[in-house]
Amino acid sequence: MxxxxxxxxxxxxxxxxxxxxxxxxxxxxxxxxxxxxxxxxxxxxxxxxxxxxxxxxxxxxxxxxxxxxxxxxxxxxxxxxRFAAAPRATLTVAASPLALHPRVLAALPATGVTLRALDRDRVPAAVATGEADAGLVDGVAAPSDPLRLPDVAPLAATRVAEEPLAVVLPAGHPLAGRSGLRLTDLVDARWLDAPAAGVALDRLRAVHGGPAGRGFRTALRYEGADPRAVVALSAAGHGLALLPHPVTEGVPGAVTVPLVSPRLVHRTELLLPTAPAGQAERGGRLGEFTHRLRG
CATH class of the missing domain: 1.10.10.10 (Winged helix-like DNA-binding domain superfamily/Winged helix DNA-binding domain)
Known part of the structure; x- marks a missing residue:
């Protein structure tokens, strides 16, 4: 063919x-x-x-x-x-919105960088096809477990960060005073569906493992990429949201309660194409970035 x-x-x-x-x-x-x-x-x-x-x-x-x-x-x-490519003087990084962890931002070189926001599912393909030199992708996983990524090409994944997850609710919500929440208690709640800027509802249904299509009803769908907007929408009463705890802080009217069951974390990984056998250590902006991020 x-x-x-x-x-x-x-x-x-x-x-x-x-x-x-x-x-x-x-x-x-x-x-x-x-x-x-x-x-x-x-x-x-x-x-x-x-x-x-x-x-x-x-x-x-x-x-x-x-x-x-x-x-x-x-x-x-x-x-x-990549066998014949010299280290590039510029750096293009593809990143899903929630993968922009403070460690990542601090590791970026001061000049010569393009940061490209993409949906989570597109980041591995961007690195595999050379559209980006490196990728940053996030997702929900059990503690210390790697993310499940599509098998698009030989890519090396390295953990950058793991953060606790929190449920975001409006201040007047009946569950706002809890010290912790279980996902099983929230199946029948009304949720914000924010696939790019939060934990997608399809993922919550998969983790919960209930009957297909049951629970986690969508109250409002947000198709933007700003996690802080998700927190503000939740504070305004448009549905619950599940986000990494650091993202949820400081929005007026929003209350965050730790997710205690199941044991899940928000994980960020660095994706790089595997270096050809015998190729020297990466140089240029990519080498500078990965060295700082892993240091």
């Missing part, structure tokens, strides 16, 4: 248009049509209907594989490029 043809197919399916895909890819519309026809001939199946442009059942199944296949190809190319 030719990856160039596959990439064209994914673009056409995403845009639902041969002409728009041609403009995005820099091809003629005729070339895009030829790519799709060649891929269909190779697989012996129709992948797209033409009017309207939409994936067939076989095309839908191919899309389930295509993203991972193309990502692996891009990661392999970036990995091989």
């Amino acid at each position: 030719d990856p160039h043809l596959l990439r064209t197919y994914v673009t056409v399916a995403r845009l639902a248009s041969f002409s728009r895909a041609a403009r995005e890819l820099g091809y003629t519309q005729s070339a895009v049509s030829q790519h799709i026809a060649a891929l269909e001939a190779d697989l012996g199946l129709p992948l797209l209907t033409r009017r309207p442009v939409a994936p067939t059942p076989a095309g839908e199944r191919l899309l389930e594989h295509a993203g991972a296949l193309l990502l692996r190809i891009d990661a392999a190319r970036a990995d091989l490029d």
Whole structure:
């Protein structure tokens, strides 16, 4: 299966248009049509209907594989490029919003840095494909357990920080006076769903292990990346939130109660591409950053 043809197919399916895909890819519309026809001939199946442009059942199944296949190809190319690459004078770090721990910010070089905020799920791919030199990703885990990250390429993960988790409530909430809270006591509460700036409700459901789809109802969904906004929304009565304890402090009207069961922490990890065998220690801004962060 030719990856160039596959990439064209994914673009056409995403845009639902041969002409728009041609403009995005820099091809003629005729070339895009030829790519799709060649891929269909190779697989012996129709992948797209033409009017309207939409994936067939076989095309839908191919899309389930295509993203991972193309990502692996891009990661392999970036990995091989590192054999000849000299240390870079600039540094690009991809980070999920809650991964910006004070230790991380203190370790960044004073100049030559681009800090790129991405969703948690996109950070490993950004490092694997060379879009970023390093990544910082956060998540919920049992104490001292590594995060479960997608297997997109050989990446080295190092713990940067582990912090306790706290439930954020408005000051007048009936549970605000508790010394600790168990997740099982909060299944029927109304929650803020903030997948980028807090612990996503899907994760709470998975940790709780109850019946599929049960509990942790969404009162309000916040699609921004500012954890302090999540705390303020909770203080205003728009639902409970689960956040690393240091983030929750200092917002008027918000009360934080430690999560005592299950035993979970908020973990931040540094992601780096594994160095090719025999390659010298990383230099440049990346070497400076990792040395400070691990020091």
